[in-house]
Amino acid sequence: MSRLSLVLVLLVGLLAGGLGSLLLRSGADQTELKAAIAEVLAQQDKPKAAAALDPAAVNKLIEDYLMSDPTILTRMTDKLDAERQVASRAAMKSQLDAHAAEIYQAADNVVLGNPKGDVTLVEMFDYNCSYCRGALPDLATLMAEDPNLKVILKQFPILSDGSVDAARIAVLVGEDPKINYWDFHRKMFAERGEVGASQALQVAEQVGGNRAELMLDMNGKKATDAIQATYKLAKALNIGGTPTYILGDEMIPGAVPIDQLRAKIANLRACGSTLCPAAAPIPAG
CATH class of the missing domain: 3.40.30.10 (Glutaredoxin)
Known part of the structure; x- marks a missing residue:
């Protein structure tokens, strides 16, 4: 929804509700009306907090991903073994030196x-x-x-x-x-x-x-x-x-x-x- 549309909706709502009646009865100028609209718009502009992740849904996504290519785990293990071997050989060489x-x-x-x-x-x-x-x-x-x-x-x-x-x-x-x-x-x-x-x-x-x-x-x-x-x-x-x-x-x-x-x-x-x-x-x- 655009800011213009939001403002129109707010105006209609305010005028239809108690605040609109109060403003019209009191003959107040538009300052209070503008302030009310500004406050609502400011709340609308604040970043929304991210929705909490559903653990069950996340687990299902991970499971589906791994099941789509079971070799992923093998490749991960091979890479980890290779990195450990490199580190082990480097430590061995350092000792021998x-x-x-x-x-x-x-x-x-x-x-x-x-x-x-x-x-x-x-x-x-x-x-x-x-x-x-x-x-x-x-x-x-x-x-x-x-x-x-x-x-x-x-x-x-x-x-x-x-x-x-x-x-x-x-x-x-x-x-x-x-x-x-x-x-x-x-x-x-x-x-x-x-x-x-x-x-x-x-x-x-x-x-x-x-x-x-x-x-x-x-x-x-x-x-x-x-x-x-x-x-x-x-x-x-x-x-x-x-x-x-x-x-x-x-x-x-x-x-x-x-x-x-x-x-x-x-x-x-x-x-x-x-x-x-x-x-x-x-x-x-």
Whole structure:
């Protein structure tokens, strides 16, 4: 309704009602009439409050929308998962960057493969870890087929006291330039049953180690400090199991298929991350 129409209606109503009779009887001028009309128009110009939403109606609209395309929920979940993965990987990379020196430059690191390789695979292991034993052939294959792969082994004895004793001897073996650590490593995992000081000393002697010196030094500061440093690193990185691999910007818990490791190594060379962004689709035509 236009303002002019509204004014005419108001005039008719006022004149027909008590106010009209009063104004006509009193001979009043039009000032009061104008004021009454102005007040009504002012109330008409005020913004109206939004009507309260009916929850039942809103719920029905949402339900109808989702039922019209049920894949919406799947897409929402996928997007949320992708965003969480991005955030998780960013946090992981930040942790690894903060502890790069402890990971790659520790004095007790055992280096295998190509010391100047363009990709470094770190394995934290325990000599009583059956999964580490099972993953050993894959590690050997990766080093054999990839001449630019550098491998770092870090003693992380967490399964038993025997594991700790074996790791103490292994630290000393790793620092002896006369011993081929890879030979020691393979023989240790070839041992049957749980290994400890006795087995580690026997294997060390087989590959050229001095049994008496190893027995004398195994509880010394060098071996103790090396193992404690790895424990400290594992705590900082929230690593609690073996094997755990560190590759570029990713920590990989558990033994994983060799093809996964190959793919991650290839990605690291291709884009600097173990997970490369998906390639953009090629336009049709």
